[in-house]
Every structure is written in C-alpha cells, then in structure tokens.
Amino acid sequence: MLRRTEGIVLRTVPFGEADLIVTYLTPDYGLIKLFAKSPRKIKSRFGSSLEPLTHSTISFWGKEDASLPKLTQSDIRHSFQAIRNNLVFFMKISHIVELTISFIPERDANKKVYSLLFNILKIFEEMLSAAGGREGVPAGELIIIHYKIKFLEFIGFAPKLDSCGRCGRSGHSFYISHGSVMCGICAKGIDSPIRLSPAVLKLYADLLTWDTAKIRRIKPSDRLMSELSGIINMHIKYILAKPLRSDVFVQSLH
Numbered sequence: 001m002l003r004r005t006e007g008i009v010l011r012t013v014p015f016g017e018a019d020l021i022v023t024y025l026t027p028d029y030g031l032i033k034l035f036a037k038s039p040r041k042i043k044s045r046f047g048s049s050l051e052p053l054t055h056s057t058i059s060f061w062g063k064e065d066a067s068l069p070k071l072t073q074s075d076i077r078h079s080f081q082a083i084r085n086n087l088v089f090f091m092k093i094s095h096i097v098e099l100t101i102s103f104i105p106e107r108d109a110n111k112k113v114y115s116l117l118f119n120i121l122k123i124f125e126e127m128l129s130a131a132g133g134r135e136g137v138p139a140g141e142l143i144i145i146h147y148k149i150k151f152l153e154f155i156g157f158a159p160k161l162d163s164c165g166r167c168g169r170s171g172h173s174f175y176i177s178h179g180s181v182m183c184g185i186c187a188k189g190i191d192s193p194i195r196l197s198p199a200v201l202k203l204y205a206d207l208l209t210w211d212t213a214k215i216r217r218i219k220p221s222d223r224l225m226s227e228l229s230g231i232i233n234m235h236i237k238y239i240l241a242k243p244l245r246s247d248v249f250v251q252s253l254h
Helices: 081-085 087-103 111-130 139-154 198-209 222-240 247-252
Strands: 002-015 019-026 030-036 055-061 070-078 173-175 180-182
Touching (some): 002 111, 087 111, 111 139, 198 222
Parallel strands (some): 030 070
Antiparallel strands (some): 002 019, 173 180
8 A cells, every 4th residue: 555645754774785664753643663675775775864953855665554664755844954964953853753763653644743843843944044153052952951941842741740640730840750740748759849930830830821933932941941941851751661862962062
C-alpha cells in the first residue's frame, strides 16, 4: 500500500553499508520509521532530502502493519539549512527532537505536536536570518521553554501549576513526584517541595496559553527563565526516569 504525507526528518540511523532508517514526524501518521534504500551512495535519488530537520513531501510503501515501510520518494519543501549551519541553534533543536522522540509512541498522530515543531523551526530560521546568522539568545531560550511546555500539554504530561493537584486550592509549592503544586493541607507528609515564585507561575500560565508568535514579544529575565526551565526539566527527567542525553551539552550553551 502506497501512502503519501509530509514529514520532518528527526533522526537517521545507518543500516548496512549504504542504507538508512529515517525517523519522521508527520501530521498524518505521527512518528514513523522508514527504510531508505541506498541514500548514502553518491548518486542517490534522495539527494539531501534526508538531512536532519528537512521538511519534505514523502511517499512510502508497506502493509498497514509493516514494522519498517520503504521510503519511495522524498521531495524537499523546506530544508532549514540555516539551522543546521548554526551549531548552537542546531543543538537546541536537537534537544527538543530528542524530547519528542522520547515521549511520542510510534504511529500515534498528533497534528498539534507536528505544527508546534514546524512553527518552532520557522521561528528559529527567522531569528537567524534577522541576526545575520548569529545566535539568538535569550530569545532562543524562551522559544525552547515554550516548546517543552506546549509539547507536554499536547501529549497530556504538562505539570499542574495553577492549583493543588488534589483539592484545587491555590498553592506555590511544586512536588516533582506528583507533577503538581500542592496546598499546605494536602502536602503534609510529602518531602522536598520546590517553592515557586508568583512571577514563574505567571510566566508558565502565559507560555501555556499563548502561541509562539505572541511570546516573542515578551522578554522575561534570565533568572525567571532559568527558574522555570529548571522546573520543566526536572519534571521531564522524573517522567522519563532518566535525563535526556542532550541535557548536558545544552546546559553548556547557556
């Protein structure tokens, strides 16, 4: 059965001497892995369409339940070459790509996640263009935090910071093991809370509800972004029961 969709290349893994297994994020099939025949040869028909982050129209062949359908065609729609050319931005995007792959089950379509990633790539490309290829920090940091928050919301893993996760009362102490803030009554007997400032709670609420274009207009302090980023990263690490491999490198870019 031949199927056609669009997709963003998230990862490629060598298979044999000249083949690749390509992981795509697609709006129609979610996360899918496809077998690409001989793309590592000089005269490959796929050309540069299998480079990481490339947005393409793709066709693939295989039975409905085939574990590794065959990629038959890949036509570039947008290469996002500027991001690959900038090491700092590429590593930041690689970080959220790893996050995406770590959480999303294969073949579970989520058009909101697909649109979110595509829009983030477009914004990073625009930032690089406006800066003449230079790094876009701290604006880039805020975009990454926003992606993580919206991504977690879309897949049902967002931390609950607006009210107590048990009774709904207000609270300012976050408990990693519960993924939620807790009021003083419900938190009795629970150890190691993280006290959240009102400013962090407000920034989280804004990032949770605003679209990416809107948040580019705000400029929270480095301290505020660091506090919120720390909470989100601890929440992600607890859910996955391990740190993301790219965490250490991304931290070194700050």
